[in-house]
Amino acid sequence: MKQMTDVLRETLGEIDFDPAALKAKYLHERDKRLRQDGNEQYVEVTGDYSNYVEDPYAERVERAPVFDEVEIVIIGGGFGGLMMGGRLREAGYTDIRVIEQGGDFGGTWYWNRYPGAMCDVESYCYLPMLEELNYIPKHKYSFAPEIMAHSQNIARHYQLYDKALLQTTVTAMVWDEALQRWAIETNRGDRFHARFVAMANGPLNRPKLPGIPGIDAFKGHTFHTSRWDYAYTGGDSTGNLQQLADKKVGIIGTGATAVQCIPHLGAAAEKLYVFQRTPSSVDVRNNRETDPEWAASLEPGWQYRRMANFNTLVSGGDQEEDLVADGWTDIFRNLTGIAAKTASRKLGRRLTADERMDLMEMADYQKMNTVRARAASTVEDEETAEKLKPWYRQFCKRPCFHDEYLPTFNRPNVELIDTAGHGVERITEKGVVVNGQEYELDCLIFATGFEVGTSYTRRAGYDIVGRGGQLLSEKWAQGLRTLHGLQTHGFPNCFFLGFTQSAITVNVPQSLNEQARHITYILDQVKARGASTTEATAAGEADWLAEMESKAKMGESFRIECTPGYYNNEGKSGNPNSFFSFSYGAGPLRFFEILDEWRASGTLDGCAIR
Secondary structure (H helix, E strand, O other): OHHHHHHHHHHHOOOOOOHHHHHHHHHHHHHHHOOOOHHHHEEOOOHHHHHHHOOOOOOOOOOOOOOOEEEEEEEOOOHHHHHHHHHHHHOOOOOEEEEOOOOOOOOHHHHOOOOOOEOOOOHHHHOOOOOOOOOOOOEOOOEHHHHHHHHHHHHHHOOOOOOOEOOOOEEEEEEEOOOOEEEEEEOOOOEEEEEEEEEOOOOOOOEOEEOOOOOOOOOOEEEEHHHOOHHHHOOEOOEOOHHHOOOEEEEEOOOHHHHHHHHHHHHHOOEEEEEEOOOOOEEOOOOOEOOHHHHHHOOOOHHHHHHHHHHHHHOOOOOOOOOOOOHHHHHHHHHOHHHHHHHHHHHOOOOOHHHHHHHHHHHHHHHHHHHHHHHHHHOOOHHHHHHOOOOOOHHHOOOEEOOOHHHHOOOOOEEEEEOOOOOOOEEOOOEEEEOOEEEEOOEEEEOOOEOOOOOHHHHHOOOEEOHHHOEHHHHOOOOOOOEOOOEOOOOOOEEEOOOOOEOOOOOHHHHHHHHHHHHHHHHHHHHHOOOOOEEEOHHHHHHHHHHHHHHOOOOHHHHHOOOOOHHHHHHOOOOOOOHHHHEOOOOHHHHHHHHHHHHHHOOOOOEEEO
């Protein structure tokens, strides 16, 4: 960096901070938060903690067990399952069953009904199949009820309710070699066979709790944000939590969910304590209603053009026009495309790889300085404002965008309890202890997210038994082994959607759509060839693993320097189940190209169809 100073000044202008001192500050803040237990600091929501995953939104509907056979089972009724079902219906498949734990379709948006819940990617890109359903979202960033309703509309449009088993979880899935079928059992006594299974469980579907000493000791009311208890708080997803008016409320966690619900808690509670380990980066949201004239001007193919434009920009690519023009694209254009173009123009030459990395780092520092300045200018109490400043690189954690979160700390009834990176000390019968001080509470809310970094089968809730009795948990014990993240050798006719050695994108539904299209193509090939099964070959799996490993170092040095969180396995390297070990390191643009090229070739390299 030192020898690059003149080049950086030439391209970025005068730098009014010390990059070396800022980097040292970042590393110091990271080191304060490192823990030996890593992901083990969280407890599994089973046994005594199973109440945290019970469904508060729907009464259990009794039904008789199902004993039959279907062609295709989709496990999961969120966006992945909806798009998988939709693409299959479009291709002419009709014998489809969706199995969903919740009382309806929606996945994340069935469970996340906390006040203020909204998507953080533009709705015109994020909500799937808008053109197929001829629907335009009401806001640039849709709120949870609209997203849930859209999910239900997709399910109705593609007749996915017809054979769906809702309020149902799979308990066993075993390959029957003689029948060439999957034998599936559920918690409702169902036992049936399926020719094909698509696992659309979702990358973040299992709530997690921090393993704080005394977590089960609290005598007040408690719940997880993904199971919001409106019977206790009053109100609904728009807020108005009037039953908290005489309550002292504590919330643990300050990530994306907390950023959205804390303004409503602060507006309602007699007293709100926000317990913070690491502050989020919170930039401008600027949500607004959809312009009807703009909506009327849209031409066929508009959504997929917009999604591709957004994905290119937020993957480091360049576009003549920024169709979305929001906080996400602003970050990436300044860190990658525009910054590099401007620098090259000023220098009269292409930047070297090292120069691009240095430029990106400096642009990142500048952007995060503006985020910290926003906290300082918004929050009136200087000490509180200082504690709300994020001291890490932009993508060490998922960036947040919100216009009411920071002002909430100007309310006299809202108090930030910063734990100096150490987290809550312990929980008592009466409340929460931080730095030896007990904060008495009536209600304690966990905004602590979902399991990441645990094994695939633990997050699914059951093991999968493949050919010859092989357990998926054993096969993937040292890390995932797949072809394109979608198939694995020894588990015929089984497909995996989500973050399983595929592409991690800012706009997750786009990746799920690409996967659904690809799986549908493979099933079409099975049908066209009059075959019974399809699976990854051992060679195809080995080739993809080699490709994954060859790209795995991309971004690793960046994540090692990050503050702990689920993006970097809580600061501990070497976990084969860590968030980015599931991701193709060359990024989504190249990953989608690989799938397109594979289909275009027609050779089905690495995939056996028999």
